Amino acid sequence: MRSVSQIYSEAVSTRNNYLQLTELNTGRSNSKLSMLNLLTYVVAVCIHTYEAVLDLFQVRIAEVLNGRINGTPDWYAMMAKKFQYNSVTETGDELRFNEDTMKIEYAQPDTSHRIIEKAAWQTDDKSLTLKICKANDNSNEVNNGIPYMALNDYELTAFRMFIQQIKFVGADIYCESSPGDIVTIVADKHNPIFYNDSYVTAAQALTELQQAMIDFANEMEFNGMFYYQSVLDVIRKTEHITDISNNIKIYISSYNTTDRKYDEPVELSNRIRLKSGYIRLLDTNSVMTINSDNLTLVPASKMDQYFAELEEQ
Numbered sequence: 001m002r003s004v005s006q007i008y009s010e011a012v013s014t015r016n017n018y019l020q021l022t023e024l025n026t027g028r029s030n031s032k033l034s035m036l037n038l039l040t041y042v043v044a045v046c047i048h049t050y051e052a053v054l055d056l057f058q059v060r061i062a063e064v065l066n067g068r069i070n071g072t073p074d075w076y077a078m079m080a081k082k083f084q085y086n087s088v089t090e091t092g093d094e095l096r097f098n099e100d101t102m103k104i105e106y107a108q109p110d111t112s113h114r115i116i117e118k119a120a121w122q123t124d125d126k127s128l129t130l131k132i133c134k135a136n137d138n139s140n141e142v143n144n145g146i147p148y149m150a151l152n153d154y155e156l157t158a159f160r161m162f163i164q165q166i167k168f169v170g171a172d173i174y175c176e177s178s179p180g181d182i183v184t185i186v187a188d189k190h191n192p193i194f195y196n197d198s199y200v201t202a203a204q205a206l207t208e209l210q211q212a213m214i215d216f217a218n219e220m221e222f223n224g225m226f227y228y229q230s231v232l233d234v235i236r237k238t239e240h241i242t243d244i245s246n247n248i249k250i251y252i253s254s255y256n257t258t259d260r261k262y263d264e265p266v267e268l269s270n271r272i273r274l275k276s277g278y279i280r281l282l283d284t285n286s287v288m289t290i291n292s293d294n295l296t297l298v299p300a301s302k303m304d305q306y307f308a309e310l311e312e313q
Contacts, residue, residue: 001048001055008044015040071168073121073128080132083162084113085155092158095165104166115155117148120223120277127172131223131277132159144288145217146280150255151177180280182253184265184289185213185231189296189310191245193235197299200240205297210290212238213281223277226252228268242300 084093084106094107117135121128133148141149151159160175167173187193195205216234228250235244251265254275262284281289298306
């Protein structure tokens with residue numbers, strides 16, 4: 001924002017370019033007490049005040065707009081986490097229009113009925129897709145790096161009805177909730193993982209790899225991009241792992257909500273946005289996918305011997 005002195009200087013300069021008074025140079029006096037300069041100064045103060053009011057108005061308008069995100073993708077994701085579900089009646093809680101706040105709200109707000117743990121959105125030119133999940137109540141899966149789980153049919157139906165009630169006219173919104181994408185890492189005999197056998201056994205190295213991947217799964221951003229290189233980095237940084245191949249294969253299997261089963265695994269080459277929004281390290285039989293059948297672990301002290309024997313085969 002311009003200061004009064006800046007505005008005054010610009011006003012005097014512009015005024016003098018058009019000034020018609022030439023006798024005794026009265027209009028070009030530098031005295032602040034001259035009538036013309038005094039009027040110019042008053043005008044400069046008025047302009048400064050006007051600009052200050054406009055700047056304040058702009059800030060207030062920006063604050064109001066930032067506070068009212070109704071109808072935006074972020075707003076739908078935020079509202080999704082406020083969804084309330086009654087597990088006894090297997091229905092969503094009652095919604096009512098509050099005439100005081102001019103909003104649709106729950107008749108009886110109850111945070112204990114909120115079941116959505118994570119919500120994210122994707123959009124295209126025509127529609128918005130909401131991905132949701134709830135906290136996993138299966139302790140075995142939680143301990144194996146699956147912190148989330150899909151909504152059941154009743155919960156998902158109630159959630160879709162909730163979105164239909166709060167969405168804006170003309171909004172095209174799809175709601176998805178599915179089991180995690182199964183991640184399988186394959187390090188065959190041509191692309192082994194080497195571990196420091198001076199400190200750990202193959203079984204211990206495998207356990208450390210499993211824990212490293214579990215921590216990675218727990219820390220992953222919901223509906224974030226899943227990168228091939230990120231998995232290699234996790235393996236490399238695992239304690240007692242000394243070297244790995246850059247040709248380790250990673251497979252992703254997504255749940256098909258139409259057929260109600262997992263699709264055939266697809267090899268990951270670079271990155272992918274997971275269909276469910278999160279990964280799981282247990283297969284459909286609840287067996288850890290990071291296992292000795294999929295990973296070839298070789299002692300680092302026998303690396304040269306291993307490759308020599310491999311060439312002879």
